[in-house]
Amino acid sequence: MDNTNRIIISRRTRPAKDALSREIIVKTAFELLAAEGLSGMSMRKIAKHLDTGASSLYVYVKNIQELYSYVVDYGLRDVILPEGRPNSWKSELVSLLNSYLNVLYTSPGVAELALTTIPIGPYSLAINEYILARLQAGGAQAKSSAWGADMLLLYVTSVAFEQSSREQKGMTLQSIRDSYQSLDAVKYPMLVRLNEEMFSGDEERFQWGLEVILQGILHNPK
Structure with missing residues (x-):
């Protein structure tokens, strides 16, 4: 059979892929996390999105846990550090x-990743450096500053995770509050008595929590 007129398509005519790098992998993982949640940020899915094999990713990150750390740090890039x-x-x-x-x-x-992952990278380092410097400026001792920085970040992260996950699941404080209103006052007297206070605040409640932790850091020297 004469194939002299067959058109041969060379792979070289395809658009060249961007060179693989840790930065591209982390950015892709972050975008998949935002679009599909934690389950969407697997090495296999990241590799597929980048049109490469999963084994190629391990040249740039040791494992999925290390990738999580880089992704959390990338997610913190927009945190504002006041002058x-x-x-x-x-x-x-x-x-x-x-x-x-x-x-x-x-x-x-x-926020979910940040609860179980220690971030690695310049953004998280800058945040920690900033917190430590401000606590030292406020008079906190060395160990209190180090432990206090951890407590502050854990508190804020947990609040962010609680709020965002509650919204994603369609839960509201009002629905939870309604369930408390039907509690047996004999069996749960304090919950019934303080029902209003337990579900009050929001921004004020968050700021109060920060103040409590800060006062503990400053007035419990270590």
Whole structure:
């Protein structure tokens, strides 16, 4: 059979793929996390999205846990670090933590990852450095600053995760509050008596929590 007129399509005519790198892998993983949740951020799915094999990813990240750490750090890139000013360590620290809360709240999946993952990268390092410096400026001792920074980030992360996951599941505080209103006052007297207070606040409640932790850090020297 004469195939002299057959048109041969060379693979070289296909658009060239971007060179694989850790940055591209992390960005792709972050986008899959936002679109599909934690289950969508598997090595296999990331590799498929990048049109490569999963084994190729391990040249740039050791394992999925290390990738999680890089993804959390990437998710923190928009956290705002206020400019340092004399005698304003507390307001700057609170401003940073509010920015941290907002970034986690608006980045699906990142808050969940942050609860179980220690981030690796420049953004998380800058945040920790900033918190430690402000706590030291406020008079906290070395160990109190180190432990306190961890407590502050854990508190804010848990609040962000609770709020974002509740919304994703379609749960409201009102529905939970309604269930408490039907409790037996004899069996659960305190829950019934303090029902209003337990579900009050929001922004005020969050700020109160920050204040409680800060006061504990400053007044329990270690």
